[in-house]
Amino acid sequence: xxxxxxxxxxxxxxxxxxxxxxxxxxxxxxxxxxxEDFFLAxxxxxxxxxxxxxxxxxxxxxxxxxxTGNTYKYGMYVAHFYxxxxxxxxxxxxxxxxxxxxxxxxxxxxxxxxLRFDEKTRVLNGFTFAIMTLLVSGIxxxxxxxxxxxxxxxxxxxxxxxxxxxxAAYVTLSGLMSAIxxxxxxxxxxxxxxxxxxxxxxxxxxxxxxxxxxxxxxxSKLWSTSGDPTQNGMMxxxxxxxxxxxxxxxxxxxxxxxxVVQRAFSAKNLRSARFxxxxxxxxxxxxxxxxxxxxxxxxxLAQDPKSGFALMSxxxxxxxxxxxxxxxxxYFPRGLVGLGITALLAGFMAGQAGNIxxxxxxxxxxxxxxxxxxxxxxKHLLWMGRMATIVGIVLSVATAYWAKSxxxxxDYMQAIFSWVNAPLFATMLLGMFVKWITPxxxxxxxxxxxxxxxxxxxxxKFAWIPMSAVTLSKVASDMAANFWxxxxxxxxxxxxxxxxxxxxxxxxxxxxxxxVKGLTAEKVGEAVPWxxxxxxxxxxxxxxxxLLNIYFW
Amino acid sequence: MAENVKKMKPIWFFVGLVxxxxxxVILASGLYDLIARVESKTVLAxxxxxxWWGGLMVLAGAxxxxxxxxxxxx
Numbered sequence: 001x002x003x004x005x006x007x008x009x010x011x012x013x014x015x016x017x018x019x020x021x022x023x024x025x026x027x028x029x030x031x032x033x034x035x036e037d038f039f040l041a042x043x044x045x046x047x048x049x050x051x052x053x054x055x056x057x058x059x060x061x062x063x064x065x066x067x068t069g070n071t072y073k074y075g076m077y078v079a080h081f082y083x084x085x086x087x088x089x090x091x092x093x094x095x096x097x098x099x100x101x102x103x104x105x106x107x108x109x110x111x112x113x114x115l116r117f118d119e120k121t122r123v124l125n126g127f128t129f130a131i132m133t134l135l136v137s138g139i140x141x142x143x144x145x146x147x148x149x150x151x152x153x154x155x156x157x158x159x160x161x162x163x164x165x166x167x168a169a170y171v172t173l174s175g176l177m178s179a180i181x182x183x184x185x186x187x188x189x190x191x192x193x194x195x196x197x198x199x200x201x202x203x204x205x206x207x208x209x210x211x212x213x214x215x216x217x218x219x220s221k222l223w224s225t226s227g228d229p230t231q232n233g234m235m236x237x238x239x240x241x242x243x244x245x246x247x248x249x250x251x252x253x254x255x256x257x258x259x260v261v262q263r264a265f266s267a268k269n270l271r272s273a274r275f276x277x278x279x280x281x282x283x284x285x286x287x288x289x290x291x292x293x294x295x296x297x298x299x300x301l302a303q304d305p306k307s308g309f310a311l312m313s314x315x316x317x318x319x320x321x322x323x324x325x326x327x328x329x330x331y332f333p334r335g336l337v338g339l340g341i342t343a344l345l346a347g348f349m350a351g352q353a354g355n356i357x358x359x360x361x362x363x364x365x366x367x368x369x370x371x372x373x374x375x376x377x378x379k380h381l382l383w384m385g386r387m388a389t390i391v392g393i394v395l396s397v398a399t400a401y402w403a404k405s406x407x408x409x410x411d412y413m414q415a416i417f418s419w420v421n422a423p424l425f426a427t428m429l430l431g432m433f434v435k436w437i438t439p440x441x442x443x444x445x446x447x448x449x450x451x452x453x454x455x456x457x458x459x460x461k462f463a464w465i466p467m468s469a470v471t472l473s474k475v476a477s478d479m480a481a482n483f484w485x486x487x488x489x490x491x492x493x494x495x496x497x498x499x500x501x502x503x504x505x506x507x508x509x510x511x512x513x514x515x516v517k518g519l520t521a522e523k524v525g526e527a528v529p530w531x532x533x534x535x536x537x538x539x540x541x542x543x544x545x546x547l548l549n550i551y552f553w
Numbered sequence: 554m555a556e557n558v559k560k561m562k563p564i565w566f567f568v569g570l571v572x573x574x575x576x577x578v579i580l581a582s583g584l585y586d587l588i589a590r591v592e593s594k595t596v597l598a599x600x601x602x603x604x605w606w607g608g609l610m611v612l613a614g615a616x617x618x619x620x621x622x623x624x625x626x627x
Contacts, residue, residue: 009582013575020571031561044627049564184564185571192572192613196606200597333593335582335603339575 004152004329010338017342018166021185021349025170025178035382038175039107039361040266047272049184051279054263056183059190060351062143064291064344069320071295072302072311074479075219076552077232078295079288083222084246086284087545089254090277091538096517097255098264100432102273103514107265109258109428110366116431116515117507118439119370124446126366128420129258130359134392135416137355138399144348145400147325150312152341160400163345167353168393171360172386176266179350179357183263186346187283193343194290197324200331201297208293214300222552229473229480236480237473244483248490252421256428259358274534281541285548291324298323301330352396360388419457422486423449423493430497435509435516441501449493456485560625569617576610579603 006014032038045053071078106112110129114122145159170178205211212220218232225231226238254260254277267273301309309330312322328340364385369376376384427446430437459465460481468474471484512519530536583603586593 009578012578016574016578017571020567024567028561181564181567185568188568188572189575192575192606192610196602200600200602203600204597330596331602333583333586333595333598333603335579336606339579342575 004325004337004341006152006337006341007334009335010341013335013338014342014345017189017346018162021178021182022166022169024181025173028174028178028181032174032177035378035385037177038382038385039364040176040262043266044268045180045266045272047267047275047279049180050263050267050272050276052187052283053180053183053266054260054276055280055283056187056190056350057260057263057354059187059287060140060347062140062348062351064190064194064347065143065147065321065324067291068295068298068324069322071292072299072323073320075215075232075296075299076222076292077236079222079292079552080241080245082284082288082292083545083548084241085250086254087281087541088246089250090281090284091541092251093255093261093264094274094277094281094534095538097428097432098274098277099270100515100517100520101261102265102267102270103520107365108362109256109261110362112515113427113431113442114366114370116512117442121427121439121443121446122366123370124443125424126362126370128450130362130367132416132420133259133355133359133362134395135399137352137359137392137396139403140348140352140355141396141400142403144345144352147321147344147348150319150322156404160397163349163352164393164397167349167356168390171353171356171393172389175360175385175389176262176357179353180263180266182346182353183350186343186350189339189343189346190290193339194294194324194328196336197327197331197340198290198293198297201294201301201327204331205297205300211293211296211300214303215296219296219299220552222549224553236483240471240473240480240483240487244480244485244487248422248425248486249418249483251429252423252425252486252490253417256424257421258362259354262358262361271528271534275537278534278537278541281538282544285541285544294324294327298327356389356392356396359392360385363388363392418482418486418489419450419453422453422489426490426493427497430494430501431516433517435512435518436501436506437497438501438504438506440504441497441499444500445493445497448496449489452492453485453489456488460485560627563621563624563626565617566621566624569614569619569621571614572610573614573618576607576612576614578607580607580611583607 036043067078067081101109101112104112104115106115108126110122110126113125141160141164144163145154145156148154148159149156170182202208202211205214218225221232223238226236226241229235229237264273264276267276298309298311301307302311309326311326312319328337332340364381368384368388369381373380423446426449427442430445431442456470460467460470467481470488471480473480509519514520580603583601585591587601587604592598
């Protein structure tokens, strides 16, 4: 089932990319001397470098293929993931949370939990994050091999091992710095490699307005059909979008997931760290001009029998993920095909490198140094970080093979995000903004939040309770169930944390200085004109976000 | 101490290098197809996207490389 044929010039481009990033690993190794260099890229990145890496760590090829396919399936509603499902949370991180994260000089998000609460909360989060990261990394590998096998006809095992060895080589050599470098190169490759699909699609169909006219109304609107779940493809109400996606899942991911937050920690100073998610927010809002537009183009072409365009089908079932590769095959001549495939490969490998660099940091500091070897020297920790990278890659490969044998693994993956990130956001929010929240409250709140999320998932999965008990509506998709379950997990964690904190011992205020609002000096306003402040750019981003939502209402 | 700190080329230089090389290969391939009249079966092939898109990448790459060729960061 080979859809895209590669010619010599395409191979030149792909092989050049592999050689280039391994070369980058060797070049950067010369500048990776200390543990801080390896785990935090020496804390010397500018806001632009950290900001683009912050965005790219999330912009994997899995997401590009999946979201284009989802647009074909659900229409414009997928843009909610890029706008309300990202922008408010990114701006909140930059304006309100970053001063506590950055100023405490922690090396990881679990590290903040140790300072603010205690060791057991840190270890609990460290373990859950490490497991989640390895699973996501393995899924990335599996998805990449699947895509290359299906669309380009490459051998499954060769695809997995070639990319795993490449990522292992450059992350082991220079840690977070090489992960960040490849993420930024990936950012440019994705724009140059995939935006052209949207451009050529618009040229073929006539205009963006013509595309919107040709898709069903429920597929071209963002909010006007959200009052009734039967009127939109995602079968969800605005309440589920706002609370589940816009608040809990989005804030849970963008403000607490160490994979993305680690990029901001690598910034050279607090101002750059605050600008990191704010700069990323502008580019995040632009990503739909690749994925959403391409998905709508695929939909319009598929509806027109004269176009000769169709998605691939597996056993009579449409393969939505094939939308983007099929458009590449439709429009790209040789050379550009190599660029498009390289953009997808770069996305997969950068996604995997991001997970592995976050894993080696959390393993080394929050599990190994915290539980196994408390007296480890900085030199030993650097060695451990390199070993953790290699072991992490091997475990990812094992996870990828496990994923291959589990046809519904993607379903479990989405659930895992709502188990780990959603309750953690309640813990972080209370920890940073309420000084009387206690260590016992945080620990038991997290346990209750994660436990309830897993229980709800299993209860619906095995039909112990109807899905409507979670989603509060008779009609709901799996996506809607994810949004609502995340909301309940957050709420349960929030309530239990407060409840337990009322009856347990508080930490002395002296130990919370710099970690909690109200006990931290407000030093975030540097002596710069108002138009150069993070707040000004966050406001600008927010205005664009509001205008986009109104325009596509 | 400060003079002992090794300084490396900024990431923007390497971004430029990647765009320059890849864009150059795509542009050269597009020009060859045009001159040798190689027929492409892709939709909108008459617009020769590999020529103007490859050219755009070369231009962007050259700007990044030239503006950062002497730059060094810690």
